[in-house]
Amino acid sequence: MRMSEGVEWGLHCCVVLAWLDDLTPLPVGRLAEVFDLPAEYLKKQLQPLAKAGILRSEAGARGGYRLGRAPQDISLMDVVIAIEGGTDPFQCTEIRRRGAGKTAGVEEFAHPCGISKAMRKAELAWRRELAGQTLADLIESTPATAERRTRRFIERTS
Secondary structure (H helix, E strand, O other): OOOOHHHHHHHHHHHHHHHOHHHOOEOHHHHHHHHOOOHHHHHHHHHHHHHOOOEEEEOOOOOEEEEOOOHHHOEHHHHHHHHHOOOOOOOOOOHHHOHHHHHOOHHHHOOOOHHHHHHHHHHHHHHHHHHOOEHHHHHHHOOHHHHHHHHHHHHHOO
């Protein structure tokens, strides 16, 4: 399974916004500085999160991003779907029906092939695992030093 770096960026930004809820909204430039990322590209990664309601975007001089829902109400799958879209990572094109398969009887193709079934099973397990973990779970497993360091960074450079 390969995902774009936008998923990593989005999840890290969601964690930071949860930690710094009392300092939000944070402008995209400030979030970009926390991770030394290009602000314009980060903004493109955060926009689908806002569209999905995971983040809330506020315009104006004091605008920026904040979480749109409580951390326990945001699953990792929510973030993945918002950034990557809802398409299945494995696309079966039924190549078994081509070439030598052109001469096979229709009964041979009455059921999905083993490859397709295995891939769907793995994808379902992957989706279930990500849907079962929330932003709150990530926050709970993150060292408190990371939160304190990030807070100091934002407050010092504000």
